[in-house]
Amino acid sequence: MEYVIIALVAFFVAILTFFSGFGLGTILTPVFMIFFPVELAIALTGVVHFFNNIYKLFLVGRNADKQVLLRFGIPAVIAAFFGAWLLLNINDVQPLFAYDAFGRHLKVYPVKFLISILLIIFATMDLLPWFNKLEFGKDKLPLGGALSGFFGGLSGNQGAL
Structure with a gap:
């Protein structure tokens, strides 16, 4: 099922x-x-x-748009491998804390905590009107691709981050 x-x-x-x-x-x-x-x-x-x-x-x-695809996409793919590599290599880190809920013993690991905090920050930014007006030029595409790819590889949530 x-x-x-x-x-x-x-x-x-x-x-x-x-x-x-x-x-x-x-x-x-x-x-x-x-x-x-x-x-x-x-x-x-x-x-x-x-x-x-x-x-x-x-x-x-x-x-x-082929230019956007290349200038954003290539750095995103490369950085995604670094994010995934980091995820695999911090896998044996001890949990930050543990708790019991719904009859289960749950642990919160640093990577899950970090991604949760990032998602909360970005969701909050989406609610603030100032950030709706924020725009970046095409010269920032490689940096945006690298950041997006890295966090995508680390968390599986590239678009959200």
Whole structure:
């Protein structure tokens, strides 16, 4: 039954994010974390992302801005490997704290705590009107791609971060 739930969520989230342009990792990673360890959940989200992006490339790729694709995409892919490498290498860190809830003993690890704090910060920024007016020029695309890719590799939530 778990496999059916995972497959259905992945399928419907992929369809939803085709129209919104973002959110696959934001929705899918937490669902995968229910069933798998965090490292595997992020890797599986990456696999779904990869095939979803290949599909979208065939559907609408000819309309993509090639300059943005290269200047943002290449640094994002390279930095994603560094983020994933860091995730794999901080895996044996001790939990920050543990607690009991709903009949389960739960542990909070530094990487999960960091990603949670980042998501809260970025969600808060989205609510503040000043940040809606914030714009960056095309000269910032490589830096934006590198930051987005790094946090995507580290957390599985590239678009959200």
